[in-house]
Amino acid sequence: MSFTVPDLALVIRDISEEMALRPDRGAVADYIPELARIDPNQFGMAVIDAEGRVFAGGDSETPFSIQSVSKVFTLTLALGMVGDRLWKRVGREPSGNPFNSIVQLERERGVPRNPFINAGAIAVTDVILSGHAPREALGEILRFLQFLAQDSSITIDETVAASEKRTGFRNTALANYMKSFGVIDNPVDFTLGVYFHHCAIAMNCRQLAMAGRFLAHNGINPSTGHSVVSAERARRINAIMLTCGHYDGSGEFAYRVGLPGKSGVGGSILAIAPGKASIAVWSPGLDAAGNSHLGRIALERLTQRMGWSVFGA
């Protein structure tokens, strides 16, 4: 590999400049009123390499709602709490198209296909909640993210959480549907309360890339030396990110970017280059599959120029 550190800085500068200028920006998520108000003319990215150096571009310090990217961290927490018993509640296969996500929920008796579709993440949240008050469970999730990012300033955007709660009819339907099959243990309102709030955690690109570092480095956060999960578990979470992290655009993301990644409708993507870097990009406009339009393009540029695809240099 002939790339060196200056290359990465240069690559990020090039990408940030291209993204700032592109006219195609996708469409901001409109189903949560608070998200619909975000200015689509924003783009930020941050890359943290194995040595812990931070390379950033664009609006990398602007906080955004991490939304479904939180699912990576709740999965990690839940696996830490119940281990492989988690897989009785949720599968780990791609869901196919959005239609199938609910066909299969019916066919598979309330067990969601994977922890990264909404139904699956609600089931995972229910596991974290078990035996706790919603506020405690939520505190635990938030503290886990603060710990991973080494940044206690990370908070929940209560306005976004309230907005989701007010309009989250589909998630309420999914949770009640799973409850009817006995897949949800806690009162539906409790589980959804925690779910809506952890989706509303606000972070910036630098913080998010920092929080993802353990996945790039065999389960260990190299900055602190803390072992977050075992090397095997880190690999497995990465595998689920690659096969399921972008809803019905997961195949496309693997095809074009070639990294494990998880997107959120707030427009951010956390991507992992195993052994090399933790990467966060953010641009609010989404493509047809609900993933950040410019975020995906930026990651495609990055892996091409750095040779970081897991599928070959």
Added chain:
Amino acid sequence: MSFTVPDLALVIRDISEEMALRPDRGAVADYIPELARIDPNQFGMAVIDAEGRVFAGGDSETPFSIQSVSKVFTLTLALGMVGDRLWKRVGREPSGNPFNSIVQLERERGVPRNPFINAGAIAVTDVILSGHAPREALGEILRFLQFLAQDSSITIDETVAASEKRTGFRNTALANYMKSFGVIDNPVDFTLGVYFHHCAIAMNCRQLAMAGRFLAHNGINPSTGHSVVSAERARRINAIMLTCGHYDGSGEFAYRVGLPGKSGVGGSILAIAPGKASIAVWSPGLDAAGNSHLGRIALERLTQRMGWSVFGA
């Protein structure tokens, strides 16, 4: 990485011994009469590293029907013929459904989800066939495999092909269904004839691992120096293998093995460790998702001990 060449030989010996002894062997595919007769007490594997050294264990010289593993090579051929226009005929998202499902075809107006489910591979075969006689198209596919494996002794098992043709009602249904949407150009019988025959190509583990080398090495077969596809295309084929290569067990394979791979109901799996090795395993017994039971376990052992998972050491 502290593993050295002797390690690999040792690892393969250990795995081969374990696989020979395990009582759980899966169930031999019974829907094709010819395959149902295969003795399940067989296991073979072959690994070819970047230097071209072949490490083999068990029944690595016994030929088997490659079945759906042929789809990797027909995809490669079709992309060489029509390039990205291929993606108008077939998608590249995981199907989230049993491999022979006709439901998603209806919803998506005859366009199969990816080239590795049966419908998708039939559509790819139809592209290869276009403008040729079936015999010519089939000859081209066979010669391509002989060229990749550097072995002109590879042939088609006509008995298996005839057996599939006689019993292939579901594939006939899929092909006619796609034809009703205009996704198949040629007469259905022609396309299916070529399809049934390329699934009936017989190879052994060593030959199959040889044929897959270009995917492990940026599109180039290191033995011959031949550039088969561009580096980008090799990465992309690997990406599709990882997300779609094991039907509705693709997530599970990524989770446990962590390599791009393609399985066939004959019991073989071709797996790619980018930059490191091309791997073929074979054991006829299948798991519930239709993938080689021992083959998957052997690959899980191999990647764990060699640190070859694309998702982290």
Added chain:
Amino acid sequence: MSFTVPDLALVIRDISEEMALRPDRGAVADYIPELARIDPNQFGMAVIDAEGRVFAGGDSETPFSIQSVSKVFTLTLALGMVGDRLWKRVGREPSGNPFNSIVQLERERGVPRNPFINAGAIAVTDVILSGHAPREALGEILRFLQFLAQDSSITIDETVAASEKRTGFRNTALANYMKSFGVIDNPVDFTLGVYFHHCAIAMNCRQLAMAGRFLAHNGINPSTGHSVVSAERARRINAIMLTCGHYDGSGEFAYRVGLPGKSGVGGSILAIAPGKASIAVWSPGLDAAGNSHLGRIALERLTQRMGWSVFGA
């Protein structure tokens, strides 16, 4: 037609005796705890002919929870309030799916297939509720039934209503799902509150047969001379009962009984012999499609012996 009044009395006596003795009684609905406690060894029926004579047998005076039979009356009320505009909210085609399926709702963007599956009845309840407090809407439904049955003693079983509310996760899922498509106007809790309560109305066979008389006689209750709906509307409600009144057993009911009918999981069926009679049967044990097992058999006997099938004498 050579049957005379004594024949009907005799037929009902015969049927009641057979039903009391049969060992096959179906299975009492267990998903609502209050219904699960009902003794399955009960059977009642009541037939009211065109002259208003009441012929009854078995436990015809024992009250039961009318459950989904209430959907006939809420449909009638809602059509009276908004006329054919109702059909923007709900279709009138058989669902071809188990009664609680959420799949078709997704495909048809939240518009239920017909007013007799749960989703459709919830949408109809939402129309009745519009612009009223839940208590008022519920009062209107109850008074409508009291008026039709000419019996002000009919009440709601609050224990059953509370039991349904506590366990009605699937209905809560359906309502929230429709709400996400904008098909439900009122707060989901309000609509479901009214729905759970009108399903919990308790009536006996005689009362229920009385309430259905307007459907047998061109929209007019012959006892009172009140015109409840137009003759055309009565026919059309009968048509929907015949094609959709027994969930995924509607074809079977038409095939065996040959009358418009609506069943409820409490074990009752209201059936209409146009021009001839209004019929209510009740026996708590259900068949696999969720319809009263003995109730259906009793109606089959009745139509055969009386020659009342709408499909020929």
Added chain:
Amino acid sequence: MSFTVPDLALVIRDISEEMALRPDRGAVADYIPELARIDPNQFGMAVIDAEGRVFAGGDSETPFSIQSVSKVFTLTLALGMVGDRLWKRVGREPSGNPFNSIVQLERERGVPRNPFINAGAIAVTDVILSGHAPREALGEILRFLQFLAQDSSITIDETVAASEKRTGFRNTALANYMKSFGVIDNPVDFTLGVYFHHCAIAMNCRQLAMAGRFLAHNGINPSTGHSVVSAERARRINAIMLTCGHYDGSGEFAYRVGLPGKSGVGGSILAIAPGKASIAVWSPGLDAAGNSHLGRIALERLTQRMGWSVFGA
């Protein structure tokens, strides 16, 4: 009933005149080339009352392809051959939407929902074919129709049959799909050959109404006194026509017309007024559900004015 014979003649004249003038004529089926060429400006109807009087209007003597209306007669024949054992091969529930027709074929392991959707009619044809040469089976079907209509001039339009065969990819898919589940006994080509040919039988309105008389009169053809089926079987066939006879427009047809009926994509509908009349209408333009647009409207007029709905006068 105050209507008299002169009324019926008048009603048919009025309807025929209205239909000739209406600008909305639906769209001629285009998926079979031969049918696509038919002039949509045609309308015919014939009604045969209990006394055997024929009342006709419009193009009642013009032959058309009966298409799926033939399914009523193949169902009758197959029931005569194997009785209730037929119901192991095919169900008798409405199919829900067209999408479901194939979803459910998969879910229900190749057993079609009812004998009036294509898959079901192919399964019924396979039963008739069993143990015979295709030509013999087809001869039997044709002779049965000639016998019912008392008209040996009825023939098969070979051009239409050939056209269907050439373009019938979807039916070929369905037949192969069922064959893969073991629901089809004979070679698929044989079964489909018979199916395509009986769909291509050509009749005019008068002949078709004549052929349907046994269904209106308890299984007996009153002209000849021949008992075709038992009274019970006639009722049951009528029941299936009412719940399943118009694909995903069956509920709509019951709601508006209120008679058992079966439509074909050639634009004809056979409708039965039990005890009163056998009715055939024909107009080639179809509505969105694939049923004759003017045919349905004509029948709605007829039942309204004659008071013939089975759901009330």
